[in-house]
Amino acid sequence: MDKLxxxxxxxxxxxxxxxxxxxxxxxxGTHPCLTxxxxxxxxxxxxxxxxxxxxxxxxxxxxxxxxxxxxxxxxSITALSAGILLPExxxxxxxxxxxxxxxxxxxxxNKDVFYKECPDGVRAITMGTFKDSKAQIVMVxxxxxxxxxDHEGNEIFWTAVGDVVTSMILMDYNKDGSNELxxxxxxxxxxxxxxxxxxxxxxxxxxxxxxAVLPENRFAYSVSNGTVGVYEQxxxxxxxxxxxxxxxxxxxxxxxxxxxxxxxxxxNGKIDCRSTKTGEVLFKDTMTAGVAGVVEGxxxxxxxxxxxCASSEGEVRGYTTTKSLSTPPGAGLEQDTVRELLAxxxxxxxxxxxxxxxxxxxxxxxxxxxxxxxDGVIPANTRLQIGIATSEEKSKNNKVEIYVSxxxxxxxxxxxxxxxxxxxxxxHVVHPPQSKLSSDxxxxxxxxxxxxxxxxxxxxxxxxHSIQFHxxxxxxxxxxxxxxxxxxxSTKKAESYVExxxxxxxQRICMWINQNFLLPSDIEVDSGSHLPMRLKCLRDxxxxxxxxxxxxxxxxxxxxxSLAADLVQSLTMFLKIESLESKASFLKEExxxxxCMEKLTEIQDARLRLGTDVADRLGQIRALxxxxxxxxxxxxxxxxxxYNELRLLNKELISSYNIRLHNYNEGLETMKSINSIIQxxxxxxxxxxxxxxxxxxxxxxxxxNTDGLLKIIRTGEM
Numbered sequence: 001m002d003k004l005x006x007x008x009x010x011x012x013x014x015x016x017x018x019x020x021x022x023x024x025x026x027x028x029g030t031h032p033c034l035t036x037x038x039x040x041x042x043x044x045x046x047x048x049x050x051x052x053x054x055x056x057x058x059x060x061x062x063x064x065x066x067x068x069x070x071x072x073x074x075x076s077i078t079a080l081s082a083g084i085l086l087p088e089x090x091x092x093x094x095x096x097x098x099x100x101x102x103x104x105x106x107x108x109x110n111k112d113v114f115y116k117e118c119p120d121g122v123r124a125i126t127m128g129t130f131k132d133s134k135a136q137i138v139m140v141x142x143x144x145x146x147x148x149x150d151h152e153g154n155e156i157f158w159t160a161v162g163d164v165v166t167s168m169i170l171m172d173y174n175k176d177g178s179n180e181l182x183x184x185x186x187x188x189x190x191x192x193x194x195x196x197x198x199x200x201x202x203x204x205x206x207x208x209x210x211x212a213v214l215p216e217n218r219f220a221y222s223v224s225n226g227t228v229g230v231y232e233q234x235x236x237x238x239x240x241x242x243x244x245x246x247x248x249x250x251x252x253x254x255x256x257x258x259x260x261x262x263x264x265x266x267x268n269g270k271i272d273c274r275s276t277k278t279g280e281v282l283f284k285d286t287m288t289a290g291v292a293g294v295v296e297g298x299x300x301x302x303x304x305x306x307x308x309c310a311s312s313e314g315e316v317r318g319y320t321t322t323k324s325l326s327t328p329p330g331a332g333l334e335q336d337t338v339r340e341l342l343a344x345x346x347x348x349x350x351x352x353x354x355x356x357x358x359x360x361x362x363x364x365x366x367x368x369x370x371x372x373x374x375d376g377v378i379p380a381n382t383r384l385q386i387g388i389a390t391s392e393e394k395s396k397n398n399k400v401e402i403y404v405s406x407x408x409x410x411x412x413x414x415x416x417x418x419x420x421x422x423x424x425x426x427x428h429v430v431h432p433p434q435s436k437l438s439s440d441x442x443x444x445x446x447x448x449x450x451x452x453x454x455x456x457x458x459x460x461x462x463x464x465h466s467i468q469f470h471x472x473x474x475x476x477x478x479x480x481x482x483x484x485x486x487x488x489x490s491t492k493k494a495e496s497y498v499e500x501x502x503x504x505x506x507q508r509i510c511m512w513i514n515q516n517f518l519l520p521s522d523i524e525v526d527s528g529s530h531l532p533m534r535l536k537c538l539r540d541x542x543x544x545x546x547x548x549x550x551x552x553x554x555x556x557x558x559x560x561x562s563l564a565a566d567l568v569q570s571l572t573m574f575l576k577i578e579s580l581e582s583k584a585s586f587l588k589e590e591x592x593x594x595x596c597m598e599k600l601t602e603i604q605d606a607r608l609r610l611g612t613d614v615a616d617r618l619g620q621i622r623a624l625x626x627x628x629x630x631x632x633x634x635x636x637x638x639x640x641x642x643y644n645e646l647r648l649l650n651k652e653l654i655s656s657y658n659i660r661l662h663n664y665n666e667g668l669e670t671m672k673s674i675n676s677i678i679q680x681x682x683x684x685x686x687x688x689x690x691x692x693x694x695x696x697x698x699x700x701x702x703x704x705n706t707d708g709l710l711k712i713i714r715t716g717e718m
Contacts, residue, residue: 005254005283005319008306009299013068013314015044018077019247019267020210022293022310025082025092027107032297035094036310037077042070043096045107046316049301059110071105073098083127085113085136085151095138097122100664102140104153114153120145120671128170130179131157131195139181141165143668144675146183146193158698159196162679163187163672167211174199174233175217182219184208188449190221190231196691198683200234201569203451205421212249212262214276220262222246228264230276238279241426244268248294252307255282256321263307265291271309280339289313383407384459384472390485390518390538391444398538400447400482400518405440406461412441413460413469419453422446437464445478448539450566453478480570482518484544487534493545493557496589498564498684500582501552504575506531509548512574537563561586565683572686580686581716589677590710596674597706603667610660614653621649674701681713689716 013036021037031049038044045059048067062068071094079097085104086093093113096103102122104113120142130137130148137156138149143164148157163185173180173192181193190202190211210222218232228246229239244266251260254273261282262274267290273283289311298305299318306318387403404415414431422428422445430443447453454477460469506525513533514522525531529550536543545557546567554571556564564584572580628642678697682690693716700709712718 005285007285007317008320009318011316013044013046013310013316014065015068015314016040017044017292017310017312017314019290019292019312021077021080022248022295023080023082024295024297024308025094025107026090026297027082027092027094029090029092029108031301032299033107034295034297034299034308034310034316035080035082036292037080038070041073041076043073043077043080043094045069045071045094048299058105059107071096071107073103075099075101079122079125079140081125081127081138083136085127085138087135087151095125095127097125097140102138102149104138104149104151113151114149116149116153118142118147119667120147121668123165124168126168126170128179130170130181139168139170141168141183144672144679146181159193159694160675160679160682160697161185161191162676163189166207166209169211169213169219171213171219172217173219182211184211184221196694197687198690202231202234202236203449205426210246210249212251214251214262215260216276218276220249220251220264220276222249222264228262228274228279230262230279237277240274240279242266244270247291250294250296250307251276252296252305253321254307254319263294263309265294265309267291269311285317285319287311287315287317289315378410378462378470379408381408382410382461382470384461384474386457386474386476388476388478388518389520390482398483398485399444400478400538402443402445402455402457403440404443404457404459409439410461411437411439411464413437413462413466415441415443415460416458417443417445418456418458419445421448421451422453422455434464446539447478447483450481450483450563452480453482479516479518480566481516483538484517484535485538486519487536487543489534494543494559496559496561496564496584496586497555497557498568498582498584499553499555500568500580502554502571502575502577502580503552506548506550508575509571512571515574516570559586559588561589561677561680561684565680568684568686578687579689581689582684583715584681584684585714589680590713593674593677593710593713594706596670596677597701597704597709600667600670600674601704603663603670606663607660607667610656610663614656614660617649617653617656621646621653624649677713685716692716 016039018037018039023035024032025035026032034046036044046068059069059071073096075098077096077098081095082092084090084092091108094105094107096105099121100117101115102118103115106113118140122140122142124141126139127136130139133156135150140147140149145161146159146165147155150156161183165183165185167184169182170179171182172178173182182190183193184190186207188204188206188208190204190208191198192200204223205225207224208221209224212220214220214230218230220228220230222228222245224245226242226245227239230237246264247267248265250263252263253260254263255261260276262276264272264274269287269290271285271287271291272281274281287309292310292312295308296305297308299308300306304320306320308316308318310316385405385407389401391399391401404412406412414429417428418426420426430441432441454475457474459472461472462469509531510523510525531548533546542559544563547555556567558564624642624646628639628646631639631642678694682694685693693712696712696718697709700712708718
C-alpha cells in the first residue's frame with residue numbers, strides 16, 4: 001500500500017527544528033502557516049501564500065527565502081501552539097512557552113496579545129474551551145501545576161499535578177458534550193480533569209510523552225520507552241512498542257476509508273499510518289532525519305487538508321488522500337474483516353500441521369516411546385496449573401511468587417511472562433538447566449508500584465528429551481495491592497492516618513479487600529461490628545492498618561500518604577462514591593510542607609534582594625561607561641582605572657546571575673514538592689471536596705499562610 005502513496009509536495013526550510021515543537025496556524029484567518037521552534041531559540045513561520053512584504057516589528061523576514069519569517073525569543077523554547085484566542089477574531093494567535101514566560105503573539109498584526117511570567121515554567125500548551133467558559137482558554141502545564149489564561153492573560157484556572165507536565169489535550173473524554181482536560185506527567189500518570197475534579201486516571205509503565213485527540217472520544221498516547229497506544233475512556237484498545245520513540249501524532253484519513261487513522265512521526269524519521277481501532281500499520285514512509293512534528297492543514301489551498309510532516313533537519317513533506325486509494329463506504333470494515341479471517345486461517349493451518357506431524361506417532365506408541373516423547377506428544381488430559389501468593393522471606397527480597405505446575409509427569413521446559421512495568425523490556429524468561437527440569441517451577445516477581453498488572457504466561461510443556469513442546473497460555477491479573485501480606489500481630493499502629501465515613505455494608509468492604517489484595521483466603525465478616533486488617537508492605541517493611549466499623553467509620557493508618565490516597569481512590573471507585581470528605585494527619589508530610597514553605601519564603605526574599613542588587617550594579621555600569629568614554633577624550637591615563645572597575649562589576653554580575661539561576665531552580669524544586677504534597681492530599685478526598693481543597697491551598701500559598709495550608713490538608717476546609 002505504501003507504493004500508492006507519495007508526497008504531494010516537498011520543500012526545504014534550511015533550518016534545524018526542535019523535535020516536538022511544531023504547529024500550524026492560520027494567522028491571517030485563511031492560509032495555514034507551518035510554525036516551528038529552531039535550535040537557535042527562534043520561532044520559524046513558513047508562509048507559502050504571503051502577500052504583504054512590508055510587515056515590520058518583532059518578525060524578521062528572510063532575505064534569501066521570502067516565504068520564511070523568524071521571531072526572536074532569546075530564551076529556550078519549551079512549548080508551542082496556535083489557535084483562535086481573541087473573541088470575534090478568526091485569526092489564529094501564536095502561543096510560545098519558555099522556561100519562565102508565556103507569550104501570546106498576534107502574527108498578522110505583529111503585536112503581543114499578552115506576555116506573562118510563569119514561575120512554574122511552561123512545559124506544554126493547549127487551547128480550547130474548558131469548564132464553564134465558552135471562550136477560548138490557553139492551558140499551560142508547568143513543572144507541577146496547570147494554569148488556564150483567558151485572552152487578556154488573566155489566570156482563571158489552576159490545579160496541582162504533582163510532577164512535571166509532559167503533554168495536554170482538551171477533548172470530550174466521557175461523551176457528555178463538553179471538553180475535559182487530559183494531562184500526562186512524569187509520574188507515569190494520565191489524569192482527566194472535569195473542571196477542578198479528577199474523573200479518571202490511567203497509569204503507564206514509564207513517562208507519557210505525548211497525547212493526541214482522535215475521533216469517537218478516543219485519544220492516542222506515546223511513552224518514552226517507544227510505546228504508542230489508544231484509549232477509549234478507561235479501555236485501552238491497543239498498544240505497540242518500538243525501539244525508537246514517537247515524537248508527534250496526528251489523526252488524518254490518509255487512506256480515504258471514511259474514518260481517520262493515526263499518523264505517527266518517530267525519532268528515527270519513520271512515518272507510519274495505523275488503524276485507530278486495531279493499531280495495524282497501513283502505510284509507512286521514512287524521512288532523511290528524525291521527525292520534528294506532524295500537523296494537518298490545507299497547505300496547497302485546494303480546499304482539502306494535507307498531513308504535513310517536518311523533520312529535524314528542515315525537510316517538509318505533505319501527504320494527502322489520493323483517488324486511487326478512496327474506497328466506497330463500508331469497504332474499510334470489509335477489508336478489516338477479510339484481513340482478520342486470513343490471519344486466523346494461517347494460524348489454524350499452522351496448528352493443524354503440528355497436529356498432523358504428531359498424530360503419526362499415535363500408532364504403536366508403546367513400541368516407540370522414545371520417539372513419541374521426543375516429538376512432543378503429551379497426554380491429552382495435560383493441564384497447566386497456576387498459583388499466586390505473597391512470599392515473606394528473612395532477606396529483603398520479599399516478592400509475589402507464581403507457582404506453575406502440570407498435573408502429570410510432563411516437565412516444564414521454560415516459562416515466558418509478559419507484563420508491563422515489572423521487567424526491563426516487559427518480558428521475563430525462566431529457563432531451568434536440563435538437570436533441574438521438573439513438572440513445577442516457582443517464579444518470584446517484584447511489583448514496583450500499587451497498580452493492577454496483567455501477566456501473560458506462556459509455558460513450554462513436554463518431556464525431558466522432547467524436541468517439540470506444547471505451548472500453554474494463561475492470563476492472570478495481579479490485584480492492585482499485591483505487595484501486601486497479612487500480619488497476625490502488629491507492634492503498633494502508625495501515627496499518621498486518614499479517616500472518613502461511608503454508608504456501606506461490611507460485606508461489600510470485604511469484597512473490595514478480596515478483589516484488591518493478594519490474600520491466602522477470602523476475608524469474611526464475622527458476627528462482630530468491627531473489621532480490622534493488619535498488613536505489611538513487602539517493598540519496605542512498612543505496616544498498614546485498616547479499620548472498618550459497621551457505623552461506616554473507616555480509618556487507614558499508614559505513614560505513606562500516597563498509599564492512603566491510593567486506598568481511598570480504589571475503595572470509592574469500587575463503591576461508586578462520587579463525593580467524600582475526610583480528615584487526615586500525616587506528620588512527616590506536614591513537616592516537609594512547613595519546611596518547603598519556609599524555604600520558599602526565603603527564596604522569594606532572596607530573589608527580591610538579588611533583583612535590587614542587579615539594578616544597582618547596572619546603574620554603576622552606566623556611570624562607569626560614561627566616565628571611561630570621557631577619560632578617553634580628556635584624560636586617557638584615567639581610562640584603564642574605569643575599565644578595570646567595569647571588569648570587576650561584570651564578574652560580580654556573572655556571579656550574581658549564577659546565584660539567581662540557582663535560586664530559581666531551587667524555587668522550582670520547592671514549589672514542585674509543595675504541589676506534590678497538595679496533589680496527594682487532594683486524593684484523600686473525592687469529587688467536589690477534592691477540587692475545593694486544591695483551590696483553598698492555592699489561596700493559602702498566595703497569602704503565604706502556612707498554618708492555613710496545614711489546616712486545609714488536615715481537614716480539607718479553610
